[in-house]
Amino acid sequence: MAIAEISIVPVGTQTTSVSSFVAGAVTELKASGLDYRLTPMGTIIEGGLEQVMAVCTRMHASAFAGGALRVYTTIKIDDRRDGDEGPRMGHKVASVERKLKS
Amino acid sequence: MAIAEISIVPVGTQTTSVSSFVAGAVTELKASGLDYRLTPMGTIIEGGLEQVMAVCTRMHASAFAGGALRVYTTIKIDDRRDGDEGPRMGHKVASVERKLKS
Amino acid sequence: MAIAEISIVPVGTQTTSVSSFVAGAVTELKASGLDYRLTPMGTIIEGGLEQVMAVCTRMHASAFAGGALRVYTTIKIDDRRDGDEGPRMGHKVASVERKLKS
Amino acid sequence: MAIAEISIVPVGTQTTSVSSFVAGAVTELKASGLDYRLTPMGTIIEGGLEQVMAVCTRMHASAFAGGALRVYTTIKIDDRRDGDEGPRMGHKVASVERKLKS
Numbered sequence: 001m002a003i004a005e006i007s008i009v010p011v012g013t014q015t016t017s018v019s020s021f022v023a024g025a026v027t028e029l030k031a032s033g034l035d036y037r038l039t040p041m042g043t044i045i046e047g048g049l050e051q052v053m054a055v056c057t058r059m060h061a062s063a064f065a066g067g068a069l070r071v072y073t074t075i076k077i078d079d080r081r082d083g084d085e086g087p088r089m090g091h092k093v094a095s096v097e098r099k100l101k102s
Numbered sequence: 103m104a105i106a107e108i109s110i111v112p113v114g115t116q117t118t119s120v121s122s123f124v125a126g127a128v129t130e131l132k133a134s135g136l137d138y139r140l141t142p143m144g145t146i147i148e149g150g151l152e153q154v155m156a157v158c159t160r161m162h163a164s165a166f167a168g169g170a171l172r173v174y175t176t177i178k179i180d181d182r183r184d185g186d187e188g189p190r191m192g193h194k195v196a197s198v199e200r201k202l203k204s
Numbered sequence: 205m206a207i208a209e210i211s212i213v214p215v216g217t218q219t220t221s222v223s224s225f226v227a228g229a230v231t232e233l234k235a236s237g238l239d240y241r242l243t244p245m246g247t248i249i250e251g252g253l254e255q256v257m258a259v260c261t262r263m264h265a266s267a268f269a270g271g272a273l274r275v276y277t278t279i280k281i282d283d284r285r286d287g288d289e290g291p292r293m294g295h296k297v298a299s300v301e302r303k304l305k306s
Numbered sequence: 307m308a309i310a311e312i313s314i315v316p317v318g319t320q321t322t323s324v325s326s327f328v329a330g331a332v333t334e335l336k337a338s339g340l341d342y343r344l345t346p347m348g349t350i351i352e353g354g355l356e357q358v359m360a361v362c363t364r365m366h367a368s369a370f371a372g373g374a375l376r377v378y379t380t381i382k383i384d385d386r387r388d389g390d391e392g393p394r395m396g397h398k399v400a401s402v403e404r405k406l407k408s
Contacts, residue, residue, distance in 0.1 A: 005143040007178065009315055009378045012286075012322030016184050016376040019194070023201035038198060039141045040191040041107040041178055049261060057257045060281060069286035070322040072315045074380055075279040076109065076143055076176065077264060082118050082216070082273035089142040092121070096140060099125035111213055111276045114220030114388075118274040151363060159359045162383060171388035172220040174213045176278055177381040179366060184318070184375035209347040211382065220388050223398070227405035242402060243345045244395040245311040245382055280313065280347055280380065286322050293346040296325070300344060303329035 002049045002079040003089060006056050007042040010068035024066040025059035032058075037089060042074075046089050049079060104151045104181040105191060108158050109144040112170035126168045127161035134160075139191060144176075148191050151181060206253045206283040207293060210260050211246040214272035228270040229263035236262075241293060246278075250293050253283060308355045308385040309395060312362050313348040316374035330372045331365035338364075343395060348380075352395050355385060 010021050026043060029036055032055040034047040043059075045052050056075050063071040112123050128145060131138055134157040136149040145161075147154050158177050165173040180194075214225050230247060233240055236259040238251040247263075249256050260279050267275040282296075316327050332349060335342055338361045340353040349365075351358050362381050369377040 003142055005141075009317060011284075011315060011317065011324065012319055014318060014320055016182060016318035017197075018317065019197040019201055022198045026198065026202060037142070038195050039107075039143075039146060040105055040139070040194040041141075041144070041146050041180065044141060044143050049265065053257055053261045057253060060283065061253065064283075064285055070284040071281070072313075072378070073279075073281040073283070074178065075277075075281070077275075077277040077279070078143065079264065079268075079277070080118060080215075080274040081268055092142040093140050095119075095121040096124045096128065099121055100128060109276075111215060113213060113215065113222065114217055116216060116218055118216030120215065151367065155359055155363045159355060162385065163355065166385075166387055172384075172386040174211075174276070175381075175383040175385070177379075177383070179377075179379040179381070181366065181370075181379070182317075182376040183370055207346055209345075220386060221401075223401040223405055226402045230402065230406060241346070242399050243311075243347075243350060244309055244343070244398040245345075245350050245384065246347070248345060248347050278382065282347065284322060296346040297344050299323075299325040300328045300332065303325055304332060 001046060002052050002077055003044060003046050004052045004056060004075055004077045005042040005044045006059055007074045008060060008063050009072040010063050011070040011072055013068055021063045021066050024062045028058045028062045029055055044089060103148060104154050104179055105146060105148050106154045106158060106177055106179045107144040107146045108161055109176045110162060110165050111174040112165050113172040113174055115170055123165045123168050126164045130160045130164045131157055146191060205250060206256050206281055207248060207250050208256045208260060208279055208281045209246040209248045210263055211278045212264060212267050213276040214267050215274040215276055217272060225267045225270050225272065228266045232262045232266045233259055248293060307352060308358050308383055309350060309352050310358045310362060310381055310383045311348040311350045312365055313380045314366060314369050315378040316369050317376040317378055319374060327369045327372050327374065330368045334364045334368045335361055350395060
């Protein structure tokens with residue numbers, strides 16, 4: 001299991017609002033059935049590496065369907081294969097919070 | 103007001119766990135008094151651009167204090183100056199969720 | 205044609221050197237036949253979106269074959285579809301340099 | 307010495323061209339006297355961490371002076387403190403190329 005975060009920024013759209021483009025990308029993501037979480041700076045997705053990369057490709061492409069002529073996308077991937085299951089979205093934050101309290 | 107996301111990755115630490123480094127950086131962040139939110143892929147910070155960049159610099163440097171010899175940090179900044187207050191962490195996700203429902 | 209930049213950072217290795225991991229990823233990239241350019245902060249790749257994303261997936265995965273147990277990868281994609289051919293690596297820098305001179 | 311890469315993307319401009327914004331940012335960078343290199347996906351800067359972060363802040367802000375109302379900036383920092391001088395732009399690519407040949 002990998003965790004990825006994707007941020008999609010349309011360029012040259014004449015409006016500073018990007019939420020309709022993000023909503024279009026998340027609609028694509030929902031269709032994949034993968035677990036995800038929206039944050040103020042991106043969308044975090046959990047799944048097998050190949051599945052995650054495939055849905056990121058479709059999410060990026062959805063911005064052109066939404067009317068953008070140029071799209072700038074950033075993807076960060078955290079892929080850990082030393083445990084029996086890899087990183088999980090909930091575990092990562094919980095692990096930091098435990099250390100902050102101790 | 104700007105929103106930034108910072109991800110700090112120590113390199114060559116002999117352990118795949120990074121949570122103690124993130125906790126050290128968040129301790130630095132807490133001292134700044136800026137609003138923030140932990141996510142599974144980074145820490146999101148809200149504040150004036152100069153303040154945010156200054157605390158990101160201290161958070162990055164804290165990983166060396168924590169024992170790292172090489173640190174790879176990614177910062178994304180979303181800075182909007184067309185409204186009376188700029189983007190806010192809560193507003194951004196709410197705006198996407200409204201569009202998903204409509 | 206899209207342009208992407210990929211940076212691969214292994215976590216929990218015994219050394220702060222990452223060049224052997226980058227070399228492994230670039231070997232994978234060379235096999236794809238896509239145009240690319242090495243920079244001090246990543247590898248820039250030019251090609252169709254699907255091809256670029258597929259080779260980025262293989263480059264990321266190559267770090268596990270190289271011995272890493274956790275891999276942190278960042279991908280930036282610049283995809284422009286308003287011209288007859290999209291952005292090209294050489295054109296982008298030349299365009300900035302022209303504006304700097306004028 | 308740290309190496310950073312900055313990519314500045316204006317949002318809501320009337321054109322998909324971003325080169326005039328990049329040129330404005332590089333003009334700011336030149337005034338700093340720091341070493342830099344333009345790539346098709348960003349601008350790479352070498353210098354002390356504090357200096358690099360300060361110039362990145364000014365480069366980001368320059369896009370507002372250039373007319374943008376929203377600016378999306380990505381900064382990657384590679385900071386290595388285990389040698390006598392840290393990473394250097396030229397060394398990093400040379401090190402990968404040596405390994406590719408061997």
